[in-house]
Amino acid sequence: MADNKKDNVSEAKKENTNYNPQEVESRWYQYWTDKGLFHSEPDGREPFTVVIPPPNVTGVLHMGHVLNETIQDVLVRRARLEGKNACWVPGTDHASIATEAKVIKRLKEQGINKQDLTREEFLKHAWDWTDEHGGIILKQLRKLGCSCDWDRTAFTMDETRSRAVIKVFVDLYKKGLIYKGLRMVNWDPERQTALSDEEVIYHEEHSKFYYLKYRVAESDGMSLPVGEGVYKDEKGYYCVVATTRPETIFGDIAVCINPKEEKNQWLRGKHVVVPGVGREIPIIEDRYVEIGFGTGCLKVTPAHDVNDYALGQTHNLRAIDIFTADAHLNMDTVEEELQANVRKYHGMDRFECRKQIVEDLQAMGLVEKIEDYDNKVGYSERTNVPIEPRLSLQWFLKMQHFADIALPPVMNDEIVFYPAKYKNTYKNWLENIKDWCISRQLWWGHRIPAWYDKALLDEVGAEKYPQEKIVVCEGNPNEGLSEERYVQDEGALDTWFSSWLWPISLFDGIEHPDNKELAYYYPTADLVTGPDIIFFWVARMIMAGYEYTGKMPFKHVYFTGIVRDKLGRKMSKSLGNSPDPLDLIERYGADGVRMGILLSAPAGNDILYDDSLCEQGRNFCNKIWNCFRMLKGLQTADIEAPRTDRETVTWFTLCLCKAEQEVDDLMKKYRLSEALMAVYKLFTDEFSGWYLEMIKPAYGSPIAKKTYDCSMLFFERMLRLLHPFMPFITEELYHALSEREDGDTIMREDRMEWDSTALLAQDTDGGFWQEIEHVKQVVAGVRNIRAQHNISPREEITLISPKPLSELVNKLTHSKVEVGGKRPAMVATFIVGTSEYAVPLNEFIDVEAERKKLEADLAHQEGFLRGVEAKLGNEKFMAHAKPEVVEMERKKQHDALERITAIKARLEALNG
């Protein structure tokens, strides 16, 4: 019953006292963009540039973006308030492989196969898809309040960016840094393209180790010894080769042993027969084979393993590629005389074939044993399909040069990483850099500007085509020719080959390196991104930056953590633990969501997201809203402000100045969540909890105009402090606070008069500050007594104080202060600093309980005193410690003694 009533009252109140963000947010975003407040043009002010890490063009907003973009917006908005010319450039990424996959999937749903389309037809579909689904995410960013300069919205495959990419490719080729070559690359059989090393993700897996019998060729197997490592059965001698990938035996070209390994010496110079295949292959020797691992016999399959390929190179072995591009078995490459043995596997999927071949070999008695084995398998980052090492003709960028120019600036903090620990990761990668495979067998992307002489290509084929006959140029070499003499490379470039130019190409700095925008906006200020793309993107931007502008691309890099659910799991579609940010904004307001995500997000730390964080944000908005309502509702009068108002205003001025400094300091260190927390505490505790209660006039009475004006000023200051974090509610209240001119905004440079010295003049010795801080503690003490003794807040009490107190105490505790008055027997006491206060009680107190409490307190104080005195009595301490430390200990001793005296007196009174 009672509960129901309670709910009803609350429900009824909710109607008109809660802040309602929805309407406010759309209205102000419209206003900001209508007035062009996010747009930037070069001018005389200091620039503050941020380029967005471009989300996939067809992506949708997820919690990771919310974190990332909120941080950027906070930095940008703060810079704007500081009077800098802030420019946050938005855009999207063409995301070559991801987008192409999506387009293929859609085409499939429509019954169309990519293979049946020409490149041009496919690209038309891809652009249609992009136009249809592209940029949704940019619209969603507006809901979050992101203050991007939308006039500058770019796309990594728009004209300017494309020209930059092609120009850079040609330039690097001319510098001899790009080459084409036949290499073992990471092949994604699903998308049928090469990948860079960074796009391969290794997973630990429980797999099997298959021990296969390779029989010694008959010609070699006449009279052999018996001993350790020598295997023999009724059919003759054999060696055992352990492999995790039995399906690759069709490409076996040798078995390798370590020349130092005793037990395999008998195999030297012999030949063995690949089981089930029938190919006779030599035993080769190489120290690469680790002694003691497996059987010491390694099958060499140069076409399907990186190491085997290297072995093949040194031992001059041929490579038999037994897979098609989509990782099905291709037996056409196997020798004709062996076709009968292997034909049945033709066309099988690699994993299906693995099962089959093992079964068949077992039937033939060619499997020695099968063991469980844990190993690492590489997966394609994009398609999540196991990578197939594959020999193919690809384009590479030589990286040593870039590593050389990109390492020093980070190590010596010209470019500062937050948190700094990622410097190690960065260093480690650069010091072990490998060439970057930049070509992809995709259509959606920047097509490689390399051209081949058609006739020559037909004649010699791609693999034999001489490097020096490749034409690399920005234009079309067929231009002006009567016939199509040159054909263009079919490949496209890795997406990151355009992303790495982003901070430069956004300002058209590749094509026009001398342009005034680049000169003004570049280097950019801060880059905010996840540590997962430190190699993909951050490192490479630094490389491109120095290569093409001679300068760093950004001064600071802020690495965010990963957003996880409250159980610490990564957010993923399959787990269904990822909330929809738009839904959250609907429920808590954008400001609430921003605060929620920021509160527990120190740089580089994963954040455990929980709705309750947004709730806290929403509640804070409500708090601000209600403070405003209260202030606005006050009646003012042209009366002199009471002394308590002057004390309070002066005290709060100091609070505010301190908080502003603190926020400033924290922001410089990129400790955003702490900065926000500082503002939160200032607003909630000091302003709402204390200040407003202190200046609140008696019921029905007006407030002094001057006090009111100061309060409004404070409020506006706090709105500004808060604006970068919570842009909507602060703009709303900025306008509600007083009449503003059309086009005015809280975002304009902070020109507010803020002469705190005038206010502080009343308090030259800081006496007010100390007084109020003391008052707060006395008030807390009285409240405590009320709570403990169940005294209603409406009941007036007497407070016996050793010294006169500010009127504020009466006001906030509803008490009558008596200075040094005589104490009745029944009192409750508390100590602030070294002063003891007493509140007479009507009821009988529990003497026993009171004594216990006092005795516990006494024990604590005495323990404390002993610790202090031990130090002061220690000669070495007195000799070594700094004078101010000793002084502090003396003060501690003095205070402790006073408190002990007071407690003892109180105990005696209790007893007596």
Place this chain on the structure above:
RNA sequence: GGGCGUUUAGCUCAGCUGGUUUAGAGCAUCUGCCCUACAAGCAGAGGGUCCGCGGUUCGAAUCCGUGAACGCCCACCA
């Protein structure tokens, strides 16, 4: 196999070059309150062998060594 990082209240984290009233914050918890700004609120309270062990020091959450647990990155052991 290398490298890096973390370990402080139930949870998320501050605590910088050792000394600031015998360790702080927010959230959560418990108790009492709808008192005309706010119950999405207010007031109060409880809660910690600062991962273990050893060392340096007058003094250690803080510095050094060592062990453990967890996390991340890199690496070709088939």
